[in-house]
Amino acid sequence: MPAYDTNNIFAKILRGELPCYKVYEDEHVLAFLDIMPRSPGHTLVIPKAPARNIFDISPDDYVHVARATHRISAAAMKAFNADGLTVQQHNEPASGQVVFHLHIHIMPRHHGVSLLPPASRKEDAKVLEDNAAKLIAALG
Numbered sequence: 001m002p003a004y005d006t007n008n009i010f011a012k013i014l015r016g017e018l019p020c021y022k023v024y025e026d027e028h029v030l031a032f033l034d035i036m037p038r039s040p041g042h043t044l045v046i047p048k049a050p051a052r053n054i055f056d057i058s059p060d061d062y063v064h065v066a067r068a069t070h071r072i073s074a075a076a077m078k079a080f081n082a083d084g085l086t087v088q089q090h091n092e093p094a095s096g097q098v099v100f101h102l103h104i105h106i107m108p109r110h111h112g113v114s115l116l117p118p119a120s121r122k123e124d125a126k127v128l129e130d131n132a133a134k135l136i137a138a139l140g
C-alpha cells in the first residue's frame, strides 16, 4: 500500500489550507459536508491522525472516528428528517476510494430515493451552508 500523502485534499482541510463546511470538531476528529453530496446532508468524518485508510489507522484513532460517526448519524436523522442512513467507508481504489485520508461517509436516506453516483454534481454553496447549520443545530 502506498504511504500516506500529506498533500491530499483532506490533509489540506485539516491544516486550514482549504475551506470546508464544518459540522463538528474535537481533539481527534473533524466532520464536514461532502461538497458533491450523494444525498442531502452527506457528511464526512475524518481522523486528525494521518491515515490513508483502515489499513494504517490505529485502532484507537478508528474508535474516535466511529464515536463521532455514531453521534453525527443520530443528529443527521433529525436534521434531514431522514427515514434511514447509509454509513460507508472505502479502502483503496478498488473499493472506490479517491481521497487518501480515511473518511467515513454518512448519507441520510429517504424512502424510494437512490443515492446519486459519486461526484455527480457540486452542490450550491447556499444549500451546503443551510445543511451545515441544520446539522450543527441538531448536534446541539
Ligand code: AMP
Residues within 6 Å of the ligand: 009, 020, 033, 034, 035, 036, 037, 044, 089, 090, 096, 097, 098, 099, 100, 118, 119
Ligand atoms: P471516496 O470515494 O470514499 O474517497 O470519497 C471521497 C469523497 O470526498 C467524495 O464523496 C467527494 O465528493 C468528496 N470530496 C472531494 N473533495 C472534497 C472537498 N474539498 N470537500 C468535501 N468533500 C470533498
